Amino acid sequence: MSDAAAEGLTFTESEPGSFLRPYVTHLSAYTERRAAPTPRRQPPFAGVVMIFGFGVPLSLSGPAGFRRLASFAGGLHDTYVDTTTAGVAEGVQVNLTPLGARRLLGMPMRELTNRLFSLEEVLGGWATATVERLAEAPGRAARIALLDEALSGRIDEAPEPDRRVGWAWSRLVATRGTVSVASIAAELGWSHRHLVSRFHDQIGLAPKVTARVLRFEHATGRLRSGMSLADTAATCGYYDQAHMNRDFRAMAGATPRELVPPPRVLG
Template sequence: MDGTAVTGGLTFAEGRPGAFLRPYVTELSAYAERYEEPLIRRQPPFAGVVVIFGLGEPIGLSGPGTRERLASFAGGLHDVYVDTVIAGATEGVQVNLTPLGARRLFGLPMSELAHRVVSLDDVLGPWAGAAVERLAAVPDWHDRLALLDALLTRRIHAAPESDPRVGWAWRRLRASRGALPIAELAGELGWSHRHLVSRFHDQIGMSPKAVARVMRFEHAAGRLRAGLPAADTAAACGYYDQAHMNRDFRAMAGATPRQLARPWPEGSVAVSG
């Protein structure tokens, strides 16, 4: 595990998944948050599935089609933002999974989780509560992350493997940052467009076109946060023009590219709608 870091009211430590989990887990971290006033943080969409094992106060979650207050939850693939509201002391462990990793962990069609945030009990049953209890009993963050790594490894290893052809298609689309034409992807697999969409809905959660749009957004947001010009970014990421990129950012993040690229002051609303 890397060293612990403190940012404003957030303390966190990142862990490195074990060898078995690395194809499935993209981020593993322990955290604790406490602020004098409620903190609203906008979470733009990303090409993954977030799982929170909460050990403190519930977190408020709101956005288009979402309004919940949960301590432990899972969020499937989204193409719009979700706002989190931290009020009081909260603590837990966050795991970001690839959709194929989530498919094996949850054992259900990922379309059932797309555009939704649900209680962890709803997708993991009694296993979720047992895991939270075991994590809460381990105060050291290094040991807590090691325990969660072991729990996830055991559960995912016991689950049926995902369709390797969908895995290949996901990696191919990911490598292109969403730029690969979907017709070309289907042709490389020897599948019809309809069959490709069906397999993506089951294993990934959204259609290949929708997934590619999220990947393109991620690529553009990363370039803008690195200080690269908006016009160049729009061209590099496959938007028709800068106005097209602006429309996508407003629809998906509830913000302009400029708003999303600027630093977010801790303790205040991350982005205005």
């Protein structure tokens, strides 16, 4: 577990417990204080965000419209969401794998794709009670421990996701979206249509779009490491820089260099 701070934001991060690790990739409890509205643009990533929040709600603007929510969940997106924070907000953020979210929520993930919902809309009274318990917990570390236990109990009681879709998802993740979708379908003995149908249910996005998000995520990481535009495009499976630019504009509303400016050279 580690503590960190940025301007207006303090948070504690922790690895999930061993049971949750196949389903949860990130757990952090935070306190955010903003005297003036603070906008952020959140590009897509290959996961599902849940915020168990209390205090001032966030303003959220995405493909499905505008909402103000303190506690919410969003399915996989293939484009960005704009958020604005003002005042004091606290809570715990959980990033789940799509299959982890499918097991936790017990609903087809296509119903969440490119959309945001209040936690109560997707998790009912369990979400309300959990948020109340988190608000009463004595500090960020205690909140993380409490939510880890609550999520573990709920996921443990739910049916496992489709293992074959889990294998296909793992192949896409391992290759950062560069493996052929046709080859995945062939290895599973499924038609392309059946693979797409199972992905819509268990993941939320079609395999080809999922691969596109994974390539975008990989390319963003490579640019942040200092890799050139040309090398990033080649390494991450784009046809050329123009192809990468189009994907970045669609998913982040910005060019690669607008999203990840080159490092400043001091001299």
